Amino acid sequence: MNEPILRIEDLVVHYETRTGVAEAVNNVSLEILPGETLGLVGETGAGKTTIALTIMGLLPQPGGHVIQGKITLDGEEITRYMTNNRRQSNKNDKYFRKIRGNKVGMIFQDPMSALNPVYTVGEQIAEVIRLHNKVSRAEANKKAVDMMELVGIPGERFKNYPHEFSGGMKQRIVIAMALACSPRLLIADEPTTALDVTIQAQVLELMRGLRKEFNTAMLMITHDLGVVADICDKCAVIYAGQIVEYGTLEHVFNNPKHPYTLALFAALPSLDTEVERLQAIEGLMSDPMDLPEYCSFYDRCNHRCDACKNCDPALTEVEPGHFVRCLRISSEEEEK
Amino acid sequence: MSTLLEIRNLKKYYSVSGGMLHAVDDVTLSVEKGETLGIVGESGCGKSTLGKTILRLTPPTDGEILYNGQDITKLSDAEFKKLRPDLQMIFQDPMSSLNPRMSVKEQIEEPMLIYKTIPDRQEREKKVLELMDTVGLARRYADTYPHELDGGRRQRIGIARGLALEPKLIICDEPVSALDVLIQAQILNLLQDLQKEKGLTYLFITHDLSVVKHISHNICVMYLGQVVEKCDTPTLFAHTMHPYTKALLSAIPVPSLKNRRERILLKGELTSPVNPGNRCRFAPRCIYAKEKCFNCTPELQDMGGGHMVACHFCKEIGDDGNGTTDAT
Numbered sequence: 180m181n182e183p184i185l186r187i188e189d190l191v192v193h194y195e196t197r198t199g200v201a202e203a204v205n206n207v208s209l210e211i212l213p214g215e216t217l218g219l220v221g222e223t224g225a226g227k228t229t230i231a232l233t234i235m236g237l238l239p240q241p242g243g244h245v246i247q248g249k250i251t252l253d254g255e256e257i258t259r260y261m262t263n264n265r266r267q268s269n270k271n272d273k274y275f276r277k278i279r280g281n282k283v284g285m286i287f288q289d290p291m292s293a294l295n296p297v298y299t300v301g302e303q304i305a306e307v308i309r310l311h312n313k314v315s316r317a318e319a320n321k322k323a324v325d326m327m328e329l330v331g332i333p334g335e336r337f338k339n340y341p342h343e344f345s346g347g348m349k350q351r352i353v354i355a356m357a358l359a360c361s362p363r364l365l366i367a368d369e370p371t372t373a374l375d376v377t378i379q380a381q382v383l384e385l386m387r388g389l390r391k392e393f394n395t396a397m398l399m400i401t402h403d404l405g406v407v408a409d410i411c412d413k414c415a416v417i418y419a420g421q422i423v424e425y426g427t428l429e430h431v432f433n434n435p436k437h438p439y440t441l442a443l444f445a446a447l448p449s450l451d452t453e454v455e456r457l458q459a460i461e462g463l464m465s466d467p468m469d470l471p472e473y474c475s476f477y478d479r480c481n482h483r484c485d486a487c488k489n490c491d492p493a494l495t496e497v498e499p500g501h502f503v504r505c506l507r508i509s510s511e512e513e514e515k
Numbered sequence: 516m517s518t519l520l521e522i523r524n525l526k527k528y529y530s531v532s533g534g535m536l537h538a539v540d541d542v543t544l545s546v547e548k549g550e551t552l553g554i555v556g557e558s559g560c561g562k563s564t565l566g567k568t569i570l571r572l573t574p575p576t577d578g579e580i581l582y583n584g585q586d587i588t589k590l591s592d593a594e595f596k597k598l599r600p601d602l603q604m605i606f607q608d609p610m611s612s613l614n615p616r617m618s619v620k621e622q623i624e625e626p627m628l629i630y631k632t633i634p635d636r637q638e639r640e641k642k643v644l645e646l647m648d649t650v651g652l653a654r655r656y657a658d659t660y661p662h663e664l665d666g667g668r669r670q671r672i673g674i675a676r677g678l679a680l681e682p683k684l685i686i687c688d689e690p691v692s693a694l695d696v697l698i699q700a701q702i703l704n705l706l707q708d709l710q711k712e713k714g715l716t717y718l719f720i721t722h723d724l725s726v727v728k729h730i731s732h733n734i735c736v737m738y739l740g741q742v743v744e745k746c747d748t749p750t751l752f753a754h755t756m757h758p759y760t761k762a763l764l765s766a767i768p769v770p771s772l773k774n775r776r777e778r779i780l781l782k783g784e785l786t787s788p789v790n791p792g793n794r795c796r797f798a799p800r801c802i803y804a805k806e807k808c809f810n811c812t813p814e815l816q817d818m819g820g821g822h823m824v825a826c827h828f829c830k831e832i833g834d835d836g837n838g839t840t841d842a843t
Contacts, residue, residue, distance in 0.1 A: 345784050347784055377557065377781045380766035380781075402695060402696070403768065405770040406768045408768060408772060432771060433773075446697050447725070448703070450767065459700035461701070
């Protein structure tokens with residue numbers, strides 16, 4: 180049996196702010212197997228990025244706290260390095276510095292702010308390599324050139340600065356940097372959102388190829404269901420800090436069950452079908468500062484009933500590997 | 516139906532070090548009254564510059580902009596000011612187009628104060644509240660400030676401001692690209708309802724082909740300052756002719772496991788719009804490019820039924836175009 184690279188169990192993350200506590204992530208559990216890509220889809224503020232930052236040990240401080248839950252990365256429990264104990268904090272930082280860029284690589288949304296404008300791109304890639312491997316400067320530089328070639332940037336541009344590259348090229352450099360130490364897990368936070376469609380297609384194609392070559396597991400964070408259909412194996416739909424639907428692509432795209440997932444698909448203008456009017460659901464996502472006791476999608480749901488107001492539904496397995504968090508669906512299951 | 520806006524050979528060049536940057540190069544198009552014309556293209560193709568030039572936010576280098584048959588490029592500032600209420604704009608990022616120190620009420624009231632359309636204060640306030648109802652903003656938000664609201668509501672303020680002077684033509688510059696899907700659907704529906712109700716004409720600028728397909732009657736595809744394909748929406752998607760439109764269409768990730776398109780991957784990125792020279796601007800990235808493409812700029816030619824395409828070889832390439840293959 181394949182041991183998962185990343186396993187998150189019952190993760191709860193809160194942000195303490197002056198005006199109250201924001202419940203950003205609530206009981207999220209997920210698993211990524213080696214070589215597998217999981218898509219995490221949701222709206223702005225759903226908690227997608229918070230999950231990524233938690234895995235990297237980058238929760239904004241002060242304020243961000245892991246309240247409960249366990250994250251296991253490549254067989255090692257990393258949540259024990261996330262305590263808020265002051266005496267431990269040096270040790271914690273040291274641990275995360277060791278795994279970042281080495282075991283876990285990260286690709287950010289905006290490549291311009293992810294690169295240092297005063298160093299050449301080659302130096303920045305070589306820096307990651309030298310930090311995590313005992314190699315000479317020359318060797319690291321050579322590896323950096325190889326990485327650049329691998330992502331489709333000519334090695335002669337080693338000495339160019341970030342501003343001399345276009346957006347798509349910069350994102351390629353960030354990808355080269357993230358993969359330089361052959362990480363087991365790659366976290367991509369909206370990697371193509373800032374790019375044009377034709378460039379996005381190129382970058383997705385590149386990521387697909389590299390994933391195969393390195394057998395890297397990937398957590399793909401995006402708001403674009405099209406990108407998920409394009410590159411992922413599994414998909415988790417997240418709403419107000421909770422996973423509301425989770426399964427393989429076939430489960431989520433061919434047989435979506437949760438009212439929120441259905442609403443997402445209905446709201447997308449499609450290239451293949453003609454619709455006079457989009458089905459928009461009114462209202463906004465519940466405020467994470469003030470989450471209801473009951474189902475957080477209740478106020479916007481087309482299928483709500485009185486019973487929904489009395490309980491917070493649990494994630495129920497509707498078919499092997501396909502989980503849905505909705506009272507209506509779990510009661511249907513029970514009746515069967 | 517009558518033509519509300521007609522643009523003839525519009526050019527906007529910027530002088531930069533190294534030559535002239537051709538932001539908008541010889542664009543000709545027309546918009547019928549009560550219709551939506553979609554302008555699609557990637558960043559840097561000149562679509563926003565086109566919008567700004569039409570509203571005289573930046574003076575054109577050459578060409579004519581006829582609004583109701585009147586060339587607005589030749590008007591004096593004072594004469595144009597009289598026309599301005601007819602021509603309004605909705606911007607992409609509502610946060611940077613709204614004044615952070617003005618309440619919602621003041622923002623919506625501002626255009627009416629500037630143009631003195633409703634001198635009476637109480638009348639004006641009534642109009643503000645009516646506008647808020649029209650765009651679906653609850654009246655209780657009248658005294659809040661933009662930072663207190665979410666992106667969707669901010670965009671509704673932008674739309675209410677655009678409507679305040681009862682315009683005829685609204686240029687929508689990426690009005691939904693900063694919004695989440697569910698909010699995007701709300702705003703698109705609102706724009707369509709307003710069009711039906713008030714007979715508005717839209718020039719809808721976006722990079723998103725699926726949005727433009729949903730909302731437009733006619734579409735112009737732009738590449739590096741030039742229109743490469745222009746026709747009504749159903750034709751564009753049923754018989755895609757230009758290699759760039761084909762590539763653009765195939766590059767969109769489809770949120771479905773069925774009907775996967777065969778992907779045409781373009782080589783490289785946008786070439787420089789500075790001194791583009793006499794050649795097809797898409798040639799360096801085109802998979803069909805031949806020698807002629809590098810020596811001569813293709814003209815827009817009618818391929819039948821008003822389907823205009825600027826490509827030397829589009830007849831040979833054919834319109835098997837949308838490349839939908841059933842993968843299931």
